[in-house]
Amino acid sequence: xxxxxxxxxxxxxxxxxxxxxxxxxxxxxxxxxxxxxxxxxxxxxxxxxxxxxxxxxxxxxxxxxxxxxxxxxxxxxxxxxxxxxxxxxxxxxxxxxxxxxxxxxxxxxxxxxxxxxxxxxxxxxxxxxxxxxxxxxxxxxxxxxxxxxxxxxxxxxxxxxxxxxxxxxxxxxxxxxxxxxxxxxxxxxxxxxxxxxxxxxxxxxxxxxxxxxxxxxxxxxxxxxxxxxxxxxxxxxxxxxxxxxxxxxxxxxxxxxxxxxxxxxxxxxxxxxxxxxxxxxxxxxxxxxxxxxxxxxxxxxxxxxxxxxxxxxxxxxxxxxxxxxxxxxxxxxxxxxxxxxxxxxxxxxxxxxxxxxxxxxxxxxxxxxxxxxxxxxxxxxxxxxxxxxxxxxxxxxxxxxxxxxxxxxxxxxxxxxxxxxxxxxxxxxx
Amino acid sequence: xxxxxxxxxxxxxxxxxxxxxxxxxxxxxxxxxxxxxxxxxxxxxxxxxxxxxxxxxxxxxxxxxxxxxxxxxxxxxxxxxxxxxxxxxxxxxxxxxxxxxxxxxxxxxxxxxxxxxxxxxxxxxxxxxxxxxxxxxxxxxxxxxxxxxxxxxxxxxxxxxxxxxxxxxxxxxxxxxxxxxxxxxxxxxxxxxxxxxxxxxxxxxxxxxxxxxxxxxxxxxxxxxxxxxxxxxxxxxxxxxxxxxxxxxxxxxxxxxxxxxxxxxxxxxxxxxxxxxxxxxxxxxxxxxxxxxxxxxxxxxxxxxxxxxxxxxxxxxxxxxxxxxxxxxxxxxxxxxxxxxxxxxxxxxxxxxxxxxxxxxxxxxxxxxxxxxxxxxxxxxxx
Numbered sequence: 001x002x003x004x005x006x007x008x009x010x011x012x013x014x015x016x017x018x019x020x021x022x023x024x025x026x027x028x029x030x031x032x033x034x035x036x037x038x039x040x041x042x043x044x045x046x047x048x049x050x051x052x053x054x055x056x057x058x059x060x061x062x063x064x065x066x067x068x069x070x071x072x073x074x075x076x077x078x079x080x081x082x083x084x085x086x087x088x089x090x091x092x093x094x095x096x097x098x099x100x101x102x103x104x105x106x107x108x109x110x111x112x113x114x115x116x117x118x119x120x121x122x123x124x125x126x127x128x129x130x131x132x133x134x135x136x137x138x139x140x141x142x143x144x145x146x147x148x149x150x151x152x153x154x155x156x157x158x159x160x161x162x163x164x165x166x167x168x169x170x171x172x173x174x175x176x177x178x179x180x181x182x183x184x185x186x187x188x189x190x191x192x193x194x195x196x197x198x199x200x201x202x203x204x205x206x207x208x209x210x211x212x213x214x215x216x217x218x219x220x221x222x223x224x225x226x227x228x229x230x231x232x233x234x235x236x237x238x239x240x241x242x243x244x245x246x247x248x249x250x251x252x253x254x255x256x257x258x259x260x261x262x263x264x265x266x267x268x269x270x271x272x273x274x275x276x277x278x279x280x281x282x283x284x285x286x287x288x289x290x291x292x293x294x295x296x297x298x299x300x301x302x303x304x305x306x307x308x309x310x311x312x313x314x315x316x317x318x319x320x321x322x323x324x325x326x327x328x329x330x331x332x333x334x335x336x337x338x339x340x341x342x343x344x345x346x347x348x349x350x351x352x353x354x355x356x357x358x359x360x361x362x363x364x365x366x367x368x369x370x371x372x373x374x375x376x377x378x379x380x381x382x383x384x385x386x387x388x389x390x391x392x393x394x395x396x397x398x399x400x401x402x403x404x405x406x407x408x409x410x411x412x413x414x415x416x417x418x419x420x421x422x423x424x425x426x427x428x429x430x
Numbered sequence: 431x432x433x434x435x436x437x438x439x440x441x442x443x444x445x446x447x448x449x450x451x452x453x454x455x456x457x458x459x460x461x462x463x464x465x466x467x468x469x470x471x472x473x474x475x476x477x478x479x480x481x482x483x484x485x486x487x488x489x490x491x492x493x494x495x496x497x498x499x500x501x502x503x504x505x506x507x508x509x510x511x512x513x514x515x516x517x518x519x520x521x522x523x524x525x526x527x528x529x530x531x532x533x534x535x536x537x538x539x540x541x542x543x544x545x546x547x548x549x550x551x552x553x554x555x556x557x558x559x560x561x562x563x564x565x566x567x568x569x570x571x572x573x574x575x576x577x578x579x580x581x582x583x584x585x586x587x588x589x590x591x592x593x594x595x596x597x598x599x600x601x602x603x604x605x606x607x608x609x610x611x612x613x614x615x616x617x618x619x620x621x622x623x624x625x626x627x628x629x630x631x632x633x634x635x636x637x638x639x640x641x642x643x644x645x646x647x648x649x650x651x652x653x654x655x656x657x658x659x660x661x662x663x664x665x666x667x668x669x670x671x672x673x674x675x676x677x678x679x680x681x682x683x684x685x686x687x688x689x690x691x692x693x694x695x696x697x698x699x700x701x702x703x704x705x706x707x708x709x710x711x712x713x714x715x716x717x718x719x720x721x722x723x724x725x726x727x728x729x730x731x732x733x734x735x736x737x738x739x740x741x742x743x744x745x746x747x748x749x750x751x752x753x754x755x756x757x758x759x760x761x762x763x764x765x766x767x768x769x770x771x772x773x774x775x776x777x778x779x780x781x782x783x784x785x786x787x788x789x790x791x792x793x794x795x796x797x798x799x800x801x802x803x804x805x806x807x808x809x810x811x812x813x
Contacts, residue, residue, distance in 0.1 A: 338714075
């Protein structure tokens with residue numbers, strides 16, 4: 001009886017604190033390597049702990065029931081400076097440790113001084129996507145015929161970033177039915193990016209370190225269709241769930257026709273919904289029309305004695321920008337006779353990142369305060385919004401000359417194009 | 431008596447002088463030989479993936495881009511007084527694509543093809559606005575008039591009536607040029623203006639629609655800038671493969687290589703693996719020529735037999751032919767990576783502006799091929 005009670009207490013203790021489930025790569029050939037206790041916010045998580053995570057070697061899987069962990073080793077008289085933890089349950093990120101490229105988060109472990117690791121549930125709704133107001137409705141069109149918008153609206157201050165797109169993927173792309181992730185996002189080191197781990201049904205996505213943290217660089221390899229999916233997700237309040245009409249496939253744009261025939265190589269971009277069927281209101285985020293994009297980039301209501309006018313470049317300038325990163329005026333990430341990021345004339349294909357953080361040219365905004373509408377990456381626009389197999393691209397990119405940064409150049413391409421030179425920003429109503 | 435003889439000889443001398451510049455000089459052999467390719471199968475369907483390529487009538491199109499040598503010959507005939515800026519200094523100074531040098535003074539300008547890491551005669555002319563491409567088309571459509579001024583009989587009308595544009599141009603320029611050097615400008619009152627605040631920017635001028643009749647010949651213009659559909663069909667259409675379209679104008683759906691020479695499916699573009707075509711290096715130099723001679727990839731033509739519609743230089747097109755401030759550019763250039771070479775990609779640019787990597791080829795009436803100017807080997811296509 002007494003023995004049985006003890007056994008029950010022990011079981012409770014185990015379920016609360018230490019549950020070594022599977023011994024993986026246990027080259028020490030002994031029992032539990034780690035002593036783990038969990039507390040705080042309840043959660044059911046599977047984790048892997050390693051004595052040396054850079055290997056990784058001497059690893060064991062554990063289950064924990066709370067988000068705050070206290071971890072020590074069961075190995076006397078030795079400390080492990082490269083112990084590591086990996087959260088195997090999707091949607092959680094550890095902190096109090098240092099994340100490395102193989103997915104492990106490194107901490108120092110020993111027997112007598114437990115290390116504390118906090119686990120946070122990823123909250124994709126938490127990032128901020130700042131918008132600026134585009135005032136002066138009723139402005140005249142530029143000499144090119146573009147730029148007239150007769151209502152107020154808002155547009156993204158920056159391009160959508162790698163970390164924002166990663167949050168989007170972690171919210172809806174655990175089974176990536178419609179290919180929101182493009183593997184080049186993880187392998188093209190000119191722009192990378194995002195790595196994907198796990199298998200379909202439990203994919204998880206991590207912002208990569210690529211000559212520095214890529215979080216605040218613009219996302220590339222997004223087709224117009226995937227930009228529309230991101231807009232849908234934003235317009236639907238950033239929900240979590242499978243890729244369906246309530247998350248990414250409807251909202252600002254009804255993509256059902258495209259989804260029903262994924263083999264169609266020539267899909268047409270649908271027009272924006274007047275009403276988001278998920279909210280019964282006008283879509284709150286969408287891809288800017290060409291006029292909306294153009295006005296935000298080039299218009300200045302104070303030019304021409306407050307009559308309003310347009311610049312040639314989206315840096316409030318009629319002369320070509322320089323390409324020095326920093327706080328000089330009229331700078332942009334494009335190719336002069338050298339690349340902006342390297343300041344060298346030679347192109348390095350396999351290892352060099354060429355993307356700057358959004359807003360890296362801090363004194364080169366448009367009149368309305370948008371950054372990087374010239375250079376860095378081309379940005380999708382919705383032309384005049386009618387159904388067509390192509391959509392607009394404006395602004396040039398990190399390997400273009402100055403001409404594509406100009407207001408007087410426009411271009412269009414297939415809505416399926418995804419490449420290392422194209423990203424997007426969103427617009428929305430006031 | 432002596433006096434009369436003097437008068438007679440003066441009259442004779444004057445008459446001789448007139449002969450040199452008289453209109454009958456048109457009977458001389460053409461200054462420029464510009465081979466054309468017939469494009470058949472009228473009323474073809476458009477490319478489903480883009481919506482472009484349908485052309486209802488038979489037409490011809492230049493086998494090659496207009497070259498530096500051809501444009502130089504044109505300038506030497508018509509731009510001794512360069513009223514409308516048919517030459518610009520970028521043609522000399524931008525060594526990536528140069529070019530043409532100019533000597534002498536206005537009224538007696540002379541133009542010479544440059545040697546720029548080799549003879550540049552057969553490289554495509556660049557730094558050409560849509561308007562200057564239209565002037566070259568006008569001159570061709572007017573029978574290549576030899577000697578004279580930039581007037582409605584030579585460059586300012588023919589396929590395109592540029593009088594409104596010229597009026598705006600003259601407004602922006604110093605008026606000193608008008609009427610000087612024996613060249614009388616052809617200027618109408620401007621009918622459009624712009625409220626642009628961009629004082630240092632070329633004024634937006636509406637590029638006119640093509641004339642249905644050339645006022646100088648009283649027949650349809652024989653040469654003109656291809657519409658986007660005409661350009662697209664010549665580049666990508668294959669009338670033998672069930673009327674399908676290729677992605678590249680090298681008769682291929684596969685990304686071309688960029689080796690100069692006679693391999694199949696090659697073009698002058700910027701490869702992420704081999705770099706620039708001419709240098710086979712990923713390093714850029716402002717003093718390096720990057721243009722290839724037209725037709726330098728002899729086994730990489732389009733189905734119809736045109737060369738270099740993919741790569742080398744961006745080429746102007748007339749969009750749908752209606753009057754507009756912007757006109758089209760297609761095909762990619764030596765500065766372009768593969769996505770920009772494809773049939774799916776297109777640009778529009780203000781028609782008054784020009785770039786070191788942009789030029790043009792002409793299209794023409796079907797009847798041109800009755801003459802000697804067509805490439806005879808391409809006249810009959812056997813599927």
